[in-house]
Amino acid sequence: MTDDSIINISLRLAAKDLVIELRRAHEFMSILAFALTSILISSFAWRGVLVLSPEVVSSTLWIVIYFSSILTLTTSFSREVDRGTIEGLRSLPCPSYAILIGKMLYGVVILFTVLIATILSSTIFLNIRLSVIPNLMIVFVVGVIDLAIVGSIVSAIVMYSEGKTLLLSFLFFPVSVPILIPGTQAAGKLISGMVLLEILPELRLLAAFLMAIVAISILLFRHVFIE
């Protein structure tokens, strides 16, 4: 359609990626399997400990989400480059940042699914109280959106490089630190029994980073995307 809004364009791009992901379900399933086995293995290590340290549980959850986002987002743009379809995306009559937003939405959906599986399994294996889950989800949803955006732009930056998987892993961490520090602290506090109001500073930091990284990504992407 000629008068499409950016969000419609991005949704169509994300839907295309999700359909492809579901038809090649083994990759998505392997990410889910990684998340679930990580939680399970952690529970083996802490077998017999009834009350786990909130900081340990929080960091375990964030490690699982962080590495799941690496697995999800590494291939986000590089797969398009490897198959030549990046030129197809480049031929679309839409602003280049709509393509980035599409990839971000795809990353958010995949990571959100992994997040739900991770949180649910941790109520069983890591003894997280059910009453904590709603507030914990708020922190993780903001964090997952942050990670999806950071991962998408880093994936775009490295898409033409050799050894992009390695590069993404190295570049992703320093840019993710502003997510991981407040994220692990906020989740730890919530698991220890604090209420949402007490983690407002961390939530503000996550939200501020979200706005900053969206603006930077949109400004940067055009230069990355045009060959």
Place this chain on the structure above:
Amino acid sequence: MPSVELSEVSKHFGPIKALDGVTLSFDEGEAVAFLGPNGAGKSTLLKIVAAQIMPTSGEAKVLGFDTVRQPELVKRNVGLVGHGSFMYDELTVEENLKFYGSFFDVSPEDHERVLETTALERWRDIKAGHLSYGLRKRSDIARALLSKPKVLVLDELFSGLDQDAVDGLVKHLKVRRGQTLLVSSHSLERVRKLCERGVYLRAGVVEKDVEI
């Protein structure tokens, strides 16, 4: 007004001059072949016309729209078939066409028209990853034709295709309606059936611009 206009277009990749001060113009409905050896600048020139890459200097216009300042308007009017396929392996031919077509003003009748023009009706429900090279190329042409572009850019259209497939493609492309056709190829014989003008490129400059 020419359909496509290039004035003093240069493109440098680091120290390599892929194009060096190319000035050309093509009228509406004209079919032009770009000929020359590997590295002559054929693909670079076509990518600039399709607003896929930006020239280092000079100006490229399609239907009066600048490829750097108005890339979306250029892309709306250009159908591009690149070296490789733009089709997604996991999607069927029809799903691929629907995906790409959703960015243009395309009706269901247009889908049927391109499937018929490219003789792909039989293959519409087959995943692109299962198609042969020739069928994949045809589905890429169907994708490019879908938006009824005023300019059709075909990069190395005939590479890797046997004679039957070439003849089939030529037959489909001959029925274009007033579209400007820009085709790159190594082989004069193959493009002669389709184009009336040949632009010979060598080391990024126009060597010859002749009737073929």
